[in-house]
Amino acid sequence: MNLVLLFEDDFIAGTSRVCLKGRRLRHVLTVHRAVAGDSLCVGLAGGAIGTGVITRLDSTVLEMEILLDRTPPPPLPATLLLALPRPKVVKRVLLIAATLGVKRIILLNAFRVEKSFWQSPALEQESIAGQLIIGLEQSRDTLLPEILLRPRFKPFVEDELPALIRGTLPLVAHPGSPRPCPRSVNRPVTVAVGPEGGFIPYEMEMLAACGFTAVNLGERILRVETAVPFLLAKLF
Amino acid sequence: MNLVLLFEDDFIAGTSRVCLKGRRLRHVLTVHRAVAGDSLCVGLAGGAIGTGVITRLDSTVLEMEILLDRTPPPPLPATLLLALPRPKVVKRVLLIAATLGVKRIILLNAFRVEKSFWQSPALEQESIAGQLIIGLEQSRDTLLPEILLRPRFKPFVEDELPALIRGTLPLVAHPGSPRPCPRSVNRPVTVAVGPEGGFIPYEMEMLAACGFTAVNLGERILRVETAVPFLLAKLF
Incomplete structure (x- = not known):
């Protein structure tokens, strides 16, 4: 603290x-x-x-x-769009993202997200706030990130995501993509990270149709709690 | 896996x-x-x-x-020199560093390292190997990192560290340093990360005398398990 x-x-x-x-x-x-x-x-x-x-x-x-x-440190102009990770990992990722200055995090369903994860106590408002507060206390920040829970992939990507990514560079981290993650982009970014096993082709197509570019983080497949700081360090 | x-x-x-x-x-x-x-x-x-x-x-x-x-993915030309973190964090950091391809990790004492951490079962050979194996399995690597435990700061920095950093860029991540962490250095690096609360001035002086340059990771103070992937993403 x-x-x-x-x-x-x-x-x-x-x-x-x-x-x-x-x-x-x-x-x-x-x-x-x-x-x-x-x-x-x-x-x-x-x-x-x-x-x-x-x-x-x-x-x-x-x-x-x-x-x-x-004044607290400036926010990071990044929105994180995460396929809902397992409960233990959700907690860590919320803390890490808050520490790094992310101000909007969207937890989204995907084909490879286990349905039971949506029932986890880790998604209760009090648990989420607890992790965000510890994250802010770590980096001497005060502005709580906004957390959106979106348990339906298709309607979210079709109806809500286009407005959310407006004015940002929309990227999806996807192992095996030919394009490496850009560095020092100096503009607002929306970055999506898939579940264990990745987004399925249908989901990648939906994201591409919405304007997302697939990028890789190198040959190594990272866990989401490692991928998030790694991505944000590359991008900013 | x-x-x-x-x-x-x-x-x-x-x-x-x-x-x-x-x-x-x-x-x-x-x-x-x-x-x-x-x-x-x-x-x-x-x-x-x-x-x-x-x-x-x-x-x-x-x-x-x-x-x-x-062939497995190429190793990262980085040596991590970490002030020994608390046991739960040691485990995570070993896993993360192995995932990212670090092949040498030195766990070092420092003034702000609690003495009891050195007695932790997390430092037993079997526990260390377990975390490294999970980390390698995550990123499809096969080469186990070398782990050095160094419970005495001064003799290590004076007698052993000069030879270990030869041919590498020696950096120490230290909040508040004026110089930002360099990007894409494209050469071997030794990077030191202090304990919670940081290295004390004496330790920073010892590292500086050994050739280390202090760099910051931005205004935000990161936990070691966040700082490690963040640093490695900036450097490589």
Whole structure:
């Protein structure tokens, strides 16, 4: 936790003081091992970052006086379109994408996505938010990404995706494609990553019809949690 | 498992047939859901890759007829020098680095590495080999990386590191460094990544004296398991 992410209702009404319990309190006690008087990096969800000076810290509460005076790192102009990974991997990928500054992530069905994945507790709003917050805290960012769940491939690609990719370079990472992933594109990108085993030909055709270019990440087939940072490092 | 990694003693002596039990048998049964007559991608540890045609598959044994006729993907000319991460992360990083084709990984002590990490079962030979094998199987590679454990920072950096980095570009990823990580360097690289909280100034000075240049990965501080694929994608 390189930043403690704060929400409006952490503030004591009418003051610049926050009062934290639960996960953040425990983390500051046991990992930061902070004491009263110490300063921590803090940020307001959706807003500025700054400093929190600890005014009280014990096993029940963390109180800080907050000054928000800096902007968080700029977002990455990337939308991630991911075939829904298995639950353990969804959690990691959301965290990684949030850390890297992605502000829109679409979790999409595909032929090779196991149906049961859509019932996973990892997709509950609270679980998703939890991973995104940890990701933002890692990279001192405050702006929560938007997460879209799209359990039907065809209607999403036909009806919704054309508007979502407007103004972006639409790419799909697909092992075996002849074209290597471009580098340093310096423009907004929508990048799709298939499920284990890849998108099936029908899905690749649908994406191509929508304007996506298939690109490879080299000879090696990567897991989605490796492919995401790898892709974003190439593209930006 | 995009490739079933084979070892010399999997072969029935004097034949081109292998006989597998345990993890590989279970994976082929439950994930690949293969049947006799199917072909799988296989590779011999340290050697060629090719095809295994299943001649027998039941709950007790997987037998294949093996033809090895292709070369694995080329290795990445990168040595990773990692401050020893926490055990759960070590496992992931070894897997990721093996997947990406790194052939030498040095796990090093540093001031901010918790001493207890060195006692972890994750550093036992069998555990390390297990992660590397899964990583190779992911990217259809066969050549196991060499892993060096170096629990003393100073003697390693003074006595051993100069010879290890010879002929490579030595970089240390360090948040806040003014110089961005170079792209597409097209030459062998040794890249060091610090512990959570970073290398301390003394350690950075020791690395600088050894010839390392500090580079940043952008404004965002990444976890080591994200930093590794991110760095390697930038560099190669």
